[in-house]
Amino acid sequence: MKKIQICILLFLCLLFPFHTLSYAGSIAQREILDNGITLLHSEKTVLPIVTVVVAIKAGSVAETPEKAGLANLTADLLNEGTKTRSSKEISDAIEFVGGSLNTSGGADYITVSLSVLKKDIELGFDLLSDVILNPAFSDDEIKRRKTSIKNSIIQQKEEPDVIVSKAFYEAVFGKHPYGRPVEGTEETLDRITREDISAFYKEHYLPNNTIITVVGDISKSELTSLLERYFMNWRKKVSKEMLLPPPVFEDKPKVIKIQKALTQANIMLGHLGIKRDNPDYYAVSVMNYILGGGGFASRLMDNIRDNKGLAYDVHSTFSANKYSGSFQAGLQTKNESANTAIEETLKEMERIRTEQVTDKELGDAKSYLTGSFPLRIDSNRKIAAFLTSVEFYGLGLDYVDNYRKFIEAVTKDDILRVARKYLNTKNYVLVVVGDLEKAVLKY
Amino acid sequence: MKISRILLILFLVLFHVNANALDIAEHTLKNGLKVLVLEDHKAPTATFQIWYRVGSRDENIGKTGLSHLLEHMMFKGTKKYGPKTFSQTVQRAGGTDNAFTSKEYTGYFELLASDRIGLPIELEADRMRNLVMTKDAVLSERDVVTEERRLRYDDDPQSLVYEQVMAMAFNNHPYRWPVIGWMSDLKTLDPDDLISHYRTYYAPNNAVIIVVGDVKKEDIVSKVGAAFGDIPASPEIKATKIEDEEQIGERRFYVKKEAELPFIVSAYKVPDIKHEDGFALDVLGSILSDGKSSRLYHRLVYEQQIALSAWAGYEGLYKDPFLFLTGATAASGKNIEDVEKAINNEIEKIKKEPPSGQEVQKSKNQIEASFIMGQDSIYMQARMIGTFEMIGGWRLWDQYLVGVRKVSPEDVRRVAEKYLVPDTRTTGILIPLKGDKK
Secondary structure, three states: OOOOHHHHHHHHHHHOOOOOOOOOOOOOEEEEOOOOOEEEEEEOOOOOEEEEEEEEOOOHHHOOHHHOOHHHHHHHHOOOEEOOOEHHHHHHHHHHOOOEEEEEOOOOOEEEEEEEEHHHHHHHHHHHHHHHHOEOOOHHHHHHHHHHHHHHHHHHOOOHHHHHHHHHHHHHHOOOHHHOOOOOOHHHHHHOOHHHHHHHHHHHOOHHHEEEEEEEOOOHHHHHHHHHHHHOOOOOOOOOOOOOOOOOOOOOOEEEEEEOOOOEEEEEEEEEOOOOOOOOHHHHHHHHHHHHHOHHHOHHHHHHHHHOOOOOOEEEEEEEOOOOEEEEEEEEEEHHHHHHHHHHHHHHHHHHHHOOOOHHHHHHHHHHHHHOHHHHOOOHHHHHHHHHHHHHOOOOOOHHHHHHHHHHOOOHHHHHHHHHHHOOOOOOEEEEEEOHHHHOOOO | OOHHHHHHHHHHHHOOOOOOOOOEEEEEOOOOOEEEEEEOOOOOEEEEEEEEOOOHHHOOOOOOOHHHHHHHHOOOOEOOOEOOOHHHHHHHOOOEEEEEEOOOOEEEEEEEEHHHOHHHHHHHHHHHHOEOOOHHHHHHHHHHHHHHHHHHHHOOHHHHHHHHHHHHHOOOOHHHOOOOOOHHHHOOOOHHHHHHHHHHHOOHHHEEEEEEEOOOHHHHHHHHHHHHOOOOOOOOOOOOOOOOOOOOOOEEEEEEEEOOOOEEEEEEEEOOOOOOOHHHHHHHHHHHHOOOOOHHHHHHHHHOOOEEEEEEEEEOOOOOOEEEEEEEEEOOOOOHHHHHHHHHHHHHHHHHOOOOHHHHHHHHHHHHHHHHHHOOOHHHHHHHHHHHHHHOOOOHHHHHHHHHHOOOHHHHHHHHHHHOOHHHEEEEEEEEEOOOOO
């Protein structure tokens, strides 16, 4: 592939999942069910398919550092056996009808996703509710999944991008849960017992901690009857609102160098960023598009790839999560050009902190961010992800109307202000993984 | 990208198949440019794609990577629009754009709100013939591609094994070299090579336009006619018949590199999807590898726990006979020899005893369901139409589904026995070296 705009697309999905809806009004219906489940429903009848995303506030922020990986392991085990079905019976059943039932860990929340043809929706809900409500957590499966996750952790040690980001997040977030890998480490996984898993499940897997998003060929009455049958025995329980102290900003640059026999230096540079509910989120979005989020429209790409030919992929991101966030610029370049690439990255960060962006840059950024909204919700899968985020971050369904207004309101002064406030060219974390003898880093 | 992920994408592509004959409109302009339109009105978006019938198979030794480098250069500007404007113009319209090069074709696409579909039509018509390639721009972009190669291959031990398997499985067919090109070739490609490649292959009679989305067929045909109609056809490109020599014994090799876990890939010679055995080979791949209920996952990963991942797949979406691949990453502390034996055991088992009717039915259900679910994405639909069009015509898509429905358990056993034979196998093994951690 010529370009790495896949990257931008992914990044925009993460960072700007909430574009204005030009045909807003009824993107979904929202309601709180009796047992506390938040339900989002969007009926789409063009294709005979149904997508369900169940998001539960049981991510790694809810675990202790000693048992890191507990939240991910718990989610991972859901479809590895229930009180009445073995792991193989679950995969046989869903795969026989060409559907999928997957779990995914995360820091803020975990998800269980179901995708089936309309004709198989009954089976789909049966399996979905079974894995969420009746997981067996058998010793055998726990052992098996632990071994598998540990193997993945070992394999990650040959993936430079993973080595870089793990070291980066650990340095930026310190003891905050965002500093730990969601999957834990080989050591912490060894400490996790079946009792830990059961207790974590009991404490966090509650209907009142859950968002269910349903998109596709299913009417309200069909959905209500399925939920009645498969989810209404799930009992509400008091759940504590989590309070996490913000991570502490380091007051001097921190440079981490990791030696690997690689042809490229893998570089990540950045620091703490903003939370998702920060009112500056929109100005930051526009600013970062110009700096390094906007692919070939961005300054980092123009300078480091287009003008200097130093990298294939260079971009910057503000990851804005519930409890905190980070800013990072990342690239890979042959070891010998590492110093130049780092220098140019810092130079671009400093330039946007000290000089106003041009009218054209501002106009282009706004035009993309607002104009690309229809692409963010043009499939059932994308609508489901969009609705889940909107609900989790408490943006409200009218967000589809508000986003354009928020972006349109951003001025050149706002960009300068947020660049000064949220970018730092003196105090940052720099991680370099590569052949250090060839890179001869000045940093 | 790990091989398993590449395969997953191939599977998604392969299994996205027409259940009820999609309503594709076909129109060919006087200059030979073919236009395929599929109306899909579920959202106000559309994708415009232009596919050129040129890929790494059209390159020569010493000039590998030329098609892919040209793909990069296509974003560098034309006489009319100047440098650095292409993607910016698309993004300003709220769109995204990108491109892909394969062994068979080079494709460019835009995704955007459907009322702006005129923009990519105009931009693509312009860059079909009016590209500006300066020496400086070529040299700089060559550097970018060498960085891309380092990223995707040189620093990714599993990709290197995959690349070497291709290089060894094919003897005299251009499939042997990687689409991105060998590093030593990349360093010598010059503007003249690119200009000649561009002039030869970037012509209306060597391209196909595919539009899927919230558009009207007549409107697209008329807009395309207005933008591309005046571009003259180029001299016809004669297809060269290339047939790889018959393999008469297993080929094996090792890659020794800093890595954590041993890894194996095996490739068997198989016919392409136009051959009647292609359908059964596809079902065979699915039974072995599709999902957690598949044989390889269940046996190697779940039961024996000797592998972190294990997979297989039929790659038949090529013009000429290609490969059936199997592979696995060993679990920590496990022997790659044992992993290889376990994969081969599963293959021998299916050669002796046909899969159950239930297993074959599961594969067919997966194929049919994936076809319907694939219609959730306009982009994927256009990719499917294009892929089939490039290897022999988009109507193969219909035939493919019909063919799959007819596959019997005995067909699956028969093709396993016929094609998965050690003498036409090429096997590459990654032997991890311990790193110099400082």
